[in-house]
Amino acid sequence: ESQLNPNYNFENFLEGDSNRLARNAGLAVANKPGGTSFNPLLIFGGVGLGKTHLAHAIGIDIKDKYPEKTVLYISAEKFTQQYIDSVKKNNRNDFIHFYQIIDVLIIDDVQFLSGKTGTQDVFFHIFNHLHQNGKQVILTSDKAPVDMQDIEQRLLSRFKWGLSAELQSPDFETRVSILKNKLYRDGVEMPDDIIEYVAKHIKTNVRELEGAIISLIAQSSFNKKEITISLAKEIVEKFVKNTKREVSIDYIQKVVSDYFQMDVDTLQSKTRKRHIVQARQLAMFFAKKYTKASLASIGSQIGKRDHATVLHACKTVDNLSSTDKQFRKYVDDIAKKLAL
Ligand code: ADP
Ligand code: MG
Numbered sequence: 497e498s499q500l501n502p503n504y505n506f507e508n509f510l511e512g513d514s515n516r517l518a519r520n521a522g523l524a525v526a527n528k529p530g531g532t533s534f535n536p537l538l539i540f541g542g543v544g545l546g547k548t549h550l551a552h553a554i555g556i557d558i559k560d561k562y563p564e565k566t567v568l569y570i571s572a573e574k575f576t577q578q579y580i581d582s583v584k585k586n587n588r589n590d591f592i593h594f595y596q597i598i599d600v601l602i603i604d605d606v607q608f609l610s611g612k613t614g615t616q617d618v619f620f621h622i623f624n625h626l627h628q629n630g631k632q633v634i635l636t637s638d639k640a641p642v643d644m645q646d647i648e649q650r651l652l653s654r655f656k657w658g659l660s661a662e663l664q665s666p667d668f669e670t671r672v673s674i675l676k677n678k679l680y681r682d683g684v685e686m687p688d689d690i691i692e693y694v695a696k697h698i699k700t701n702v703r704e705l706e707g708a709i710i711s712l713i714a715q716s717s718f719n720k721k722e723i724t725i726s727l728a729k730e731i732v733e734k735f736v737k738n739t740k741r742e743v744s745i746d747y748i749q750k751v752v753s754d755y756f757q758m759d760v761d762t763l764q765s766k767t768r769k770r771h772i773v774q775a776r777q778l779a780m781f782f783a784k785k786y787t788k789a790s791l792a793s794i795g796s797q798i799g800k801r802d803h804a805t806v807l808h809a810c811k812t813v814d815n816l817s818s819t820d821k822q823f824r825k826y827v828d829d830i831a832k833k834l835a836l
Contacts, residue, residue, distance in 0.1 A: 498555060498559060498566075498567045498568055498569060499568065499569045499570065500552050500555045500556050500559065500567070500569050501552050502556065504548065504549040504550075504552035504553055504556070505552070505553050505556050505557070506519075506522075506523065506526075506553040506556075506557055508549075508553075508677065508681070509546065509549055509550055509553050510670060510673045510674050510677055511670075512666045512667055512669065512670025512673070513664075513667060513670070514545075514663065514664040514665060514666040514667060514670060515545075515546060515550070515663050515664070515666070515670075517661045517662070518539050518541075518550060518661035518662065518663050519550065521534050521537055521659050521661045522537065522539070522550055522553060522554045522557075522661075523554075523557070525537050525554055525558075525632060525634065526553075526554050526557035526558050526561065527561070529558050529562065529565065529599065529600050529631075529632035530599070530600075530630040530631050530632040531630070533658065533659070534658045534659040535627065535632055535633060535657070535658045536623075536627075536632075536633040536634065536635050536654070536655060536657065536658040537554075537632075537633075537634045537635070537658055537659055537661065538606075538634075538635045538636070538637060538641065538655055538658065538659070538660045538661070539551060539634070539635070539636045539637075539661055539662075539663060540636065540637045540638065540639055540640050540641075540660060540661075540662055540663070541638070541662055541663030541664065542638065542663075542665070542700070542701070543638065543701060543703070544700075544701035544702050544703030544704060545663040545664070545665065545666075545701065545702060546663050546702055547604070547605075547636040547637075547638075547663060548604055548636065550636075550663070551569065551602050551604055551634055551636050552569060552602075554602070554634055555567045555569050555600065555602050555634075558600050558632075562599075565599040565600060566597070566598050566599045566600070567598075567599065567600040567602070568595075568598045568600070568601055568602065569602040569604065570601075570602070570603060570604070571603070571604045571605055571608070572603050572604060572605045572606045572607075572608035572609050573605065573608045575603060575615065575619070576608065576609065576612055576615045576818055577818070578591060579591060579614070579615050579618055580614075580615075580818065580819065583614070588618070591618070592618060592621065592622060595622045595626075596622055596625045596626065598626070598631065599631050599632065600631065600632045600633075600634070601622075601626060601631070601632070601633050601634070602633075602634040602635075603619075603633075603634070603635050603636075604635075604636045605636060605637065605638065606635045606636065606637045606647075606655075607637045607638050607639055607644060609647060609651075610644070610645055610646040610647055610814065611646040611811050611814045611815065612814070612815075612818060613648070616647065616648050616651050617648075619651065620648070620650060620651050620654070623651075623654055624654075627654075627657075633658075635655065640660055640662070641655040641656050641660055646811070665699060665700045665701070666702065668695055668696065671695035671698070671699070671702075671705055672691060672692060672695045674702060674705065674706075675691050675694065675695055675705065675706075675709055676691060678706055678709065679691070679709065682713075684713055686709075686712075686713075686723060687723070689725065690712070690723055690724075690725060690728050691709075693725055693728045693729070693732070694708050694709055694712070694728055694732060697732045697736060698732060698735060698736070704735055707735065708731055708732055708735045711731050711734075711735075712727065712728055712731050715727060715731060743786050743787065743834055744787070745779075745783045745787055745789060745794060745797045745798065746797075747834075748779055748782045748783050748786065748787075748834065749763060749764070749779050749797075749798060751830060751833050751834055752775055752778050752779040752782065752830055753775065753779075755775075755826070755829065755830055755833065756771065756775045758772065758775065763775050763776050763779060763798075763799070764776070764798060764799030764800075765799065766799070774816075774823070774826075776798060776799065776809070777809035777810075777812050777813055778813060778826060778827070778830060779798050780794055780795070780798055780801075780805075780806045780809035780810060780813075781809055781810050781813035781814075781827075782830065782831075782834060783797075783798065783806075784806065784810050786834060790803070791803035791806040791807055792806075794806045813827065
Protein backbone atom coordinates (compact mmCIF):
# COMPACT_ATOMS: atom_id res chain seq x y z
CA GLU A 497 0.00 0.00 0.00
CA SER A 498 1.74 3.14 -1.18
CA GLN A 499 -0.96 5.54 0.12
CA LEU A 500 -0.89 7.56 -3.09
CA ASN A 501 -3.93 9.53 -4.24
CA PRO A 502 -4.35 8.89 -7.99
CA ASN A 503 -5.88 12.34 -8.58
CA TYR A 504 -2.73 14.03 -7.39
CA ASN A 505 -0.84 13.23 -10.57
CA PHE A 506 1.50 15.28 -12.78
CA GLU A 507 -1.12 15.81 -15.44
CA ASN A 508 -3.32 17.63 -12.94
CA PHE A 509 -0.45 19.60 -11.50
CA LEU A 510 -0.46 22.61 -13.78
CA GLU A 511 2.84 24.20 -14.58
CA GLY A 512 3.64 27.88 -14.08
CA ASP A 513 6.61 30.06 -13.17
CA SER A 514 5.73 29.57 -9.52
CA ASN A 515 6.31 25.83 -9.60
CA ARG A 516 8.43 25.11 -12.68
CA LEU A 517 11.66 24.31 -10.87
CA ALA A 518 9.98 22.05 -8.31
CA ARG A 519 7.81 20.37 -10.91
CA ASN A 520 10.74 19.68 -13.26
CA ALA A 521 12.90 18.45 -10.42
CA GLY A 522 10.04 16.14 -9.49
CA LEU A 523 9.85 14.82 -13.04
CA ALA A 524 13.60 14.27 -13.11
CA VAL A 525 13.43 12.33 -9.86
CA ALA A 526 10.51 10.28 -11.18
CA ASN A 527 12.53 9.34 -14.27
CA LYS A 528 15.54 8.19 -12.28
CA PRO A 529 14.64 7.68 -8.64
CA GLY A 530 17.81 7.63 -6.55
CA GLY A 531 19.81 8.30 -9.69
CA THR A 532 19.95 12.08 -9.70
CA SER A 533 21.69 14.54 -7.44
CA PHE A 534 18.26 15.61 -6.22
CA ASN A 535 18.41 13.31 -3.24
CA PRO A 536 16.72 14.19 -1.08
CA LEU A 537 14.35 16.31 -3.09
CA LEU A 538 12.84 18.77 -0.65
CA ILE A 539 9.78 20.69 -1.78
CA PHE A 540 8.93 23.66 0.40
CA GLY A 541 6.35 26.42 0.37
CA GLY A 542 3.33 27.90 2.14
CA VAL A 543 -0.02 26.30 2.89
CA GLY A 544 -2.11 25.16 -0.05
CA LEU A 545 0.53 25.68 -2.71
CA GLY A 546 0.70 22.08 -3.89
CA LYS A 547 3.41 20.37 -1.83
CA THR A 548 1.33 17.31 -1.06
CA HIS A 549 -0.01 17.14 -4.60
CA LEU A 550 3.45 17.27 -6.15
CA ALA A 551 4.84 14.73 -3.71
CA HIS A 552 2.08 12.29 -4.69
CA ALA A 553 2.60 13.02 -8.38
CA ILE A 554 6.25 11.99 -8.13
CA GLY A 555 5.30 8.78 -6.33
CA ILE A 556 2.59 7.93 -8.87
CA ASP A 557 4.91 8.53 -11.79
CA ILE A 558 7.60 6.31 -10.27
CA LYS A 559 5.04 3.56 -9.69
CA ASP A 560 4.02 3.82 -13.38
CA LYS A 561 7.57 3.66 -14.67
CA TYR A 562 9.01 1.25 -12.14
CA PRO A 563 6.20 -1.01 -10.93
CA GLU A 564 8.67 -3.21 -9.07
CA LYS A 565 9.83 -0.38 -6.83
CA THR A 566 8.27 0.09 -3.43
CA VAL A 567 7.06 3.63 -2.99
CA LEU A 568 5.72 4.87 0.31
CA TYR A 569 4.00 8.17 1.05
CA ILE A 570 3.54 9.10 4.68
CA SER A 571 2.98 12.33 6.61
CA ALA A 572 5.66 13.19 9.15
CA GLU A 573 2.90 13.17 11.74
CA LYS A 574 1.89 9.60 11.01
CA PHE A 575 5.52 8.56 10.82
CA THR A 576 6.03 10.01 14.30
CA GLN A 577 2.96 8.23 15.61
CA GLN A 578 4.13 4.91 14.17
CA TYR A 579 7.52 5.40 15.70
CA ILE A 580 6.08 6.14 19.13
CA ASP A 581 3.85 3.07 18.87
CA SER A 582 6.81 0.92 17.89
CA VAL A 583 8.72 2.05 20.95
CA LYS A 584 5.74 1.29 23.16
CA LYS A 585 5.35 -2.15 21.64
CA ASN A 586 9.04 -2.84 21.81
CA ASN A 587 9.49 -3.25 18.09
CA ARG A 588 11.52 -0.21 17.19
CA ASN A 589 13.81 -2.42 15.12
CA ASP A 590 10.94 -3.69 13.00
CA PHE A 591 9.91 -0.11 12.40
CA ILE A 592 13.40 0.83 11.25
CA HIS A 593 13.70 -2.25 9.09
CA PHE A 594 10.35 -1.59 7.42
CA TYR A 595 11.53 1.84 6.30
CA GLN A 596 15.01 0.73 5.31
CA ILE A 597 13.77 -1.60 2.60
CA ILE A 598 11.68 1.00 0.78
CA ASP A 599 12.91 2.23 -2.61
CA VAL A 600 11.22 5.62 -2.59
CA LEU A 601 10.28 7.25 0.70
CA ILE A 602 8.08 10.33 0.61
CA ILE A 603 7.62 12.18 3.90
CA ASP A 604 5.16 15.07 3.90
CA ASP A 605 5.41 18.09 6.20
CA VAL A 606 8.75 17.31 7.85
CA GLN A 607 8.46 20.55 9.84
CA PHE A 608 6.26 18.40 12.09
CA LEU A 609 9.44 16.72 13.35
CA SER A 610 10.46 19.98 15.06
CA GLY A 611 11.42 19.30 18.63
CA LYS A 612 10.74 15.57 18.32
CA THR A 613 14.25 14.36 18.95
CA GLY A 614 13.46 10.65 19.14
CA THR A 615 11.73 10.61 15.79
CA GLN A 616 14.44 12.79 14.27
CA ASP A 617 17.03 10.38 15.48
CA VAL A 618 15.37 7.34 13.98
CA PHE A 619 14.69 9.20 10.75
CA PHE A 620 18.36 10.18 10.57
CA HIS A 621 19.36 6.53 10.58
CA ILE A 622 16.72 5.53 8.06
CA PHE A 623 17.71 8.39 5.82
CA ASN A 624 21.39 7.46 5.89
CA HIS A 625 20.63 3.86 5.10
CA LEU A 626 18.39 4.72 2.15
CA HIS A 627 20.74 7.33 0.79
CA GLN A 628 23.77 5.03 0.98
CA ASN A 629 21.86 2.40 -0.93
CA GLY A 630 20.85 4.74 -3.72
CA LYS A 631 17.23 4.93 -2.65
CA GLN A 632 15.23 8.09 -3.23
CA VAL A 633 13.96 10.34 -0.45
CA ILE A 634 11.39 13.06 -1.12
CA LEU A 635 10.43 15.53 1.59
CA THR A 636 8.06 18.44 1.86
CA SER A 637 8.11 21.25 4.37
CA ASP A 638 6.43 24.58 4.99
CA LYS A 639 9.87 26.19 5.30
CA ALA A 640 13.27 26.10 3.64
CA PRO A 641 15.84 24.09 5.62
CA VAL A 642 17.63 27.29 6.69
CA ASP A 643 14.46 28.49 8.39
CA MET A 644 13.57 25.26 10.14
CA GLN A 645 13.59 25.36 13.89
CA ASP A 646 14.27 22.64 16.41
CA ILE A 647 15.53 20.18 13.84
CA GLU A 648 18.91 18.68 14.67
CA GLN A 649 21.82 20.10 12.74
CA ARG A 650 22.95 16.75 11.34
CA LEU A 651 19.48 16.18 9.90
CA LEU A 652 19.25 19.69 8.47
CA SER A 653 22.57 19.20 6.77
CA ARG A 654 21.21 16.02 5.14
CA PHE A 655 18.16 17.96 3.95
CA LYS A 656 20.52 20.30 2.17
CA TRP A 657 22.42 17.52 0.37
CA GLY A 658 20.02 17.33 -2.52
CA LEU A 659 17.79 19.99 -3.98
CA SER A 660 15.42 22.31 -2.13
CA ALA A 661 12.82 23.58 -4.54
CA GLU A 662 10.27 26.20 -3.59
CA LEU A 663 6.61 26.33 -4.54
CA GLN A 664 5.50 29.93 -4.75
CA SER A 665 2.07 31.43 -5.13
CA PRO A 666 0.94 30.93 -8.73
CA ASP A 667 0.57 33.93 -11.02
CA PHE A 668 -2.77 34.95 -12.51
CA GLU A 669 -2.46 32.84 -15.67
CA THR A 670 -1.58 29.73 -13.72
CA ARG A 671 -4.47 30.34 -11.34
CA VAL A 672 -6.84 30.56 -14.30
CA SER A 673 -5.48 27.32 -15.79
CA ILE A 674 -5.77 25.53 -12.45
CA LEU A 675 -9.41 26.57 -12.16
CA LYS A 676 -10.23 25.67 -15.76
CA ASN A 677 -8.62 22.28 -15.38
CA LYS A 678 -10.54 21.61 -12.19
CA LEU A 679 -13.88 22.66 -13.72
CA TYR A 680 -13.18 20.58 -16.78
CA ARG A 681 -12.42 17.51 -14.69
CA ASP A 682 -15.59 18.04 -12.68
CA GLY A 683 -17.59 18.52 -15.84
CA VAL A 684 -18.78 21.99 -14.87
CA GLU A 685 -19.09 24.88 -17.28
CA MET A 686 -18.41 28.41 -16.17
CA PRO A 687 -18.02 31.66 -18.10
CA ASP A 688 -14.45 32.89 -18.47
CA ASP A 689 -15.13 36.25 -16.87
CA ILE A 690 -16.28 34.54 -13.66
CA ILE A 691 -13.25 32.26 -13.57
CA GLU A 692 -11.02 35.25 -14.11
CA TYR A 693 -12.78 37.23 -11.42
CA VAL A 694 -12.11 34.49 -8.87
CA ALA A 695 -8.51 34.01 -10.03
CA LYS A 696 -7.91 37.74 -9.82
CA HIS A 697 -9.03 38.01 -6.21
CA ILE A 698 -7.76 34.84 -4.60
CA LYS A 699 -4.04 34.90 -4.95
CA THR A 700 -2.02 33.16 -2.34
CA ASN A 701 -3.43 29.71 -1.85
CA VAL A 702 -4.54 27.17 -4.43
CA ARG A 703 -6.68 25.30 -1.94
CA GLU A 704 -8.70 28.46 -1.31
CA LEU A 705 -8.89 29.17 -5.00
CA GLU A 706 -10.48 25.77 -5.51
CA GLY A 707 -12.61 26.22 -2.41
CA ALA A 708 -14.08 29.46 -3.74
CA ILE A 709 -15.01 27.85 -7.06
CA ILE A 710 -16.57 24.89 -5.28
CA SER A 711 -18.73 27.12 -3.09
CA LEU A 712 -19.69 29.15 -6.11
CA ILE A 713 -20.93 26.02 -7.84
CA ALA A 714 -22.67 24.83 -4.70
CA GLN A 715 -24.37 28.18 -4.05
CA SER A 716 -25.65 28.42 -7.56
CA SER A 717 -27.03 24.91 -7.60
CA PHE A 718 -28.62 24.98 -4.13
CA ASN A 719 -30.26 28.33 -4.71
CA LYS A 720 -30.92 27.68 -8.38
CA LYS A 721 -29.16 30.96 -9.07
CA GLU A 722 -27.26 31.67 -12.20
CA ILE A 723 -23.54 32.04 -11.69
CA THR A 724 -23.00 35.76 -12.06
CA ILE A 725 -20.20 38.14 -11.25
CA SER A 726 -22.16 39.46 -8.32
CA LEU A 727 -22.54 35.99 -6.82
CA ALA A 728 -18.83 35.42 -7.43
CA LYS A 729 -18.12 38.70 -5.68
CA GLU A 730 -20.16 37.68 -2.65
CA ILE A 731 -18.29 34.39 -2.31
CA VAL A 732 -14.85 35.81 -2.95
CA GLU A 733 -15.45 38.46 -0.29
CA LYS A 734 -16.30 35.79 2.24
CA PHE A 735 -13.13 33.90 1.42
CA VAL A 736 -10.90 36.92 1.53
CA LYS A 737 -12.40 38.13 4.80
CA ASN A 738 -12.03 34.76 6.50
CA THR A 739 -8.41 34.36 5.58
CA LYS A 740 -7.20 37.92 6.11
CA ARG A 741 -8.47 38.04 9.66
CA GLU A 742 -5.56 37.56 11.97
CA VAL A 743 -6.64 36.37 15.37
CA SER A 744 -5.49 38.50 18.27
CA ILE A 745 -3.76 37.22 21.37
CA ASP A 746 -6.73 38.46 23.43
CA TYR A 747 -9.07 36.42 21.30
CA ILE A 748 -6.88 33.32 21.65
CA GLN A 749 -6.86 33.69 25.45
CA LYS A 750 -10.62 34.08 25.43
CA VAL A 751 -11.17 30.98 23.29
CA VAL A 752 -8.77 28.84 25.34
CA SER A 753 -10.22 29.93 28.69
CA ASP A 754 -13.78 29.38 27.44
CA TYR A 755 -12.78 25.94 26.29
CA PHE A 756 -11.51 25.03 29.76
CA GLN A 757 -14.36 26.91 31.44
CA MET A 758 -12.14 29.31 33.32
CA ASP A 759 -11.77 33.06 33.01
CA VAL A 760 -8.87 34.86 31.42
CA ASP A 761 -7.57 36.08 34.80
CA THR A 762 -7.27 32.50 35.97
CA LEU A 763 -5.47 31.51 32.79
CA GLN A 764 -2.98 34.33 33.36
CA SER A 765 -2.55 33.76 37.10
CA LYS A 766 0.64 32.53 38.76
CA THR A 767 -0.85 29.26 39.90
CA ARG A 768 0.97 25.99 39.21
CA LYS A 769 -2.24 23.95 39.04
CA ARG A 770 -1.72 21.58 36.18
CA HIS A 771 -4.86 22.27 34.16
CA ILE A 772 -4.34 26.02 34.41
CA VAL A 773 -0.69 25.76 33.43
CA GLN A 774 -1.73 23.66 30.43
CA ALA A 775 -4.37 26.16 29.38
CA ARG A 776 -1.81 28.96 29.58
CA GLN A 777 0.70 26.93 27.59
CA LEU A 778 -1.91 26.25 24.94
CA ALA A 779 -2.72 29.95 24.68
CA MET A 780 0.99 30.70 24.21
CA PHE A 781 1.34 27.95 21.64
CA PHE A 782 -1.58 29.24 19.57
CA ALA A 783 -0.39 32.83 19.90
CA LYS A 784 2.94 31.74 18.45
CA LYS A 785 1.23 29.77 15.72
CA TYR A 786 -1.46 32.21 14.65
CA THR A 787 0.00 35.68 15.21
CA LYS A 788 3.16 37.41 14.18
CA ALA A 789 3.90 38.50 17.75
CA SER A 790 7.39 37.80 19.13
CA LEU A 791 7.90 35.34 22.00
CA ALA A 792 8.58 38.26 24.34
CA SER A 793 5.42 40.06 23.34
CA ILE A 794 3.33 36.90 23.67
CA GLY A 795 4.76 36.36 27.14
CA SER A 796 4.04 39.88 28.28
CA GLN A 797 0.44 39.67 27.04
CA ILE A 798 -0.23 36.27 28.59
CA GLY A 799 0.32 36.91 32.29
CA LYS A 800 3.62 38.82 32.05
CA ARG A 801 5.90 35.87 31.38
CA ASP A 802 9.27 36.03 29.64
CA HIS A 803 10.16 34.71 26.20
CA ALA A 804 11.84 31.55 27.56
CA THR A 805 8.57 30.58 29.25
CA VAL A 806 6.72 30.96 25.96
CA LEU A 807 9.32 28.91 24.11
CA HIS A 808 9.10 26.22 26.76
CA ALA A 809 5.29 26.28 26.49
CA CYS A 810 5.43 25.78 22.72
CA LYS A 811 7.77 22.82 23.08
CA THR A 812 5.67 21.28 25.82
CA VAL A 813 2.54 21.53 23.71
CA ASP A 814 4.36 20.00 20.75
CA ASN A 815 5.59 17.10 22.84
CA LEU A 816 2.37 16.47 24.70
CA SER A 817 0.31 16.55 21.56
CA SER A 818 2.32 13.73 20.09
CA THR A 819 2.38 11.59 23.20
CA ASP A 820 -0.91 12.28 24.94
CA LYS A 821 -4.16 11.58 23.09
CA GLN A 822 -6.34 13.67 25.42
CA PHE A 823 -4.03 16.62 25.10
CA ARG A 824 -3.96 16.19 21.36
CA LYS A 825 -7.73 16.51 21.38
CA TYR A 826 -7.48 19.83 23.25
CA VAL A 827 -5.14 21.13 20.57
CA ASP A 828 -7.38 19.99 17.72
CA ASP A 829 -10.57 21.30 19.35
CA ILE A 830 -9.09 24.71 20.05
CA ALA A 831 -7.56 24.93 16.58
CA LYS A 832 -11.03 24.33 15.15
CA LYS A 833 -12.57 27.04 17.31
CA LEU A 834 -9.89 29.50 16.29
CA ALA A 835 -10.14 28.69 12.61
CA LEU A 836 -13.88 29.37 12.37
P1 ADP B 1 0.02 21.91 0.41
O1 ADP B 1 0.39 20.48 0.66
O2 ADP B 1 1.17 22.73 -0.08
O3 ADP B 1 -0.67 22.56 1.56
P2 ADP B 1 -1.80 20.74 -1.49
O4 ADP B 1 -0.86 19.88 -2.25
O5 ADP B 1 -2.69 20.08 -0.52
O6 ADP B 1 -1.02 21.94 -0.79
O7 ADP B 1 -2.65 21.57 -2.56
C1 ADP B 1 -3.87 22.20 -2.25
C2 ADP B 1 -4.82 22.05 -3.40
O8 ADP B 1 -4.38 22.83 -4.49
C3 ADP B 1 -4.93 20.61 -3.88
O9 ADP B 1 -6.27 20.35 -4.20
C4 ADP B 1 -4.06 20.60 -5.13
O10 ADP B 1 -4.54 19.66 -6.07
C5 ADP B 1 -4.22 22.01 -5.65
N1 ADP B 1 -3.05 22.50 -6.39
C6 ADP B 1 -1.95 23.08 -5.88
N2 ADP B 1 -1.08 23.42 -6.84
C7 ADP B 1 -1.65 23.03 -8.00
C8 ADP B 1 -1.24 23.11 -9.37
N3 ADP B 1 -0.07 23.64 -9.75
N4 ADP B 1 -2.09 22.61 -10.29
C9 ADP B 1 -3.28 22.09 -9.93
N5 ADP B 1 -3.71 21.99 -8.68
C10 ADP B 1 -2.92 22.46 -7.71
MG1 MG C 1 0.17 19.32 2.36
